[in-house]
Amino acid sequence: MTREAARALVRWYLQTQGAGMSEGLNENGLGGTMVGSAQLYFEHHADTQVLECSALVYRFREDPKPGVIDGFQKEAQEGADTGGGTVDFETENKSLFLSRNYAQIPSSAEFTKEMERLMKASLDWGTTVLDRVASRVFGT
Structure with a gap:
């Protein structure tokens, strides 16, 4: 998918969500919006010609403790509904x-x-899922 095609798709989607005259993606190929309580981000990767769409699960204040990200990966492997996505931790x-x-x-x-x-x-x-992972990793 070219950057222009990705920009047009994201622009259309954001407008359907009430974002008005959004460009969709900025000059760096990035965009985002809030829909209700959900935060959605878009990034076009020029090298692979892929549009990545990411819904925020949790923003850590510090690096996550050992086992936390693995705990989320395990939830996905065990069948927790990912909405068609994959677990993606951005360091x-x-x-x-x-x-x-x-x-x-x-x-x-x-x-x-x-x-x-x-x-x-x-x-x-x-x-x-966050509660289950915390319970599993920290025994809370």
């Missing part, structure tokens, strides 16, 4: 996301449905 901003990648432009209806699933799952992961 540079200490944030945990559920992310999906698009190499081809999906239909508008498909993209909207998949973003809704991703955001719904991220909200569940930020509460229910």
Whole structure:
């Protein structure tokens, strides 16, 4: 997916979510929005021509303790609903996301449905799954 195609898709999606005249992606290929309580981020990777769509699960204040990210990975492996995404920890901003990648432009209806699933799952992961991981890792 070219950057222009990704920009057009994200611009269209953000406008359907009430963002007004958003560019979609900035000159660095980044964009984002809040939909209700969910935070959604977009990044176009020029080297692979992929649009990455990420719903925030949790932003850590410090580096996560050993076993925490593995605990989230294990939840996904055990079948916790990821909304079609994968567990994605970004070390540079200490944030945990559920992310999906698009190499081809999906239909508008498909993209909207998949973003809704991703955001719904991220909200569940930020509460229910987070509690299970904390209990498993820290015994709380």
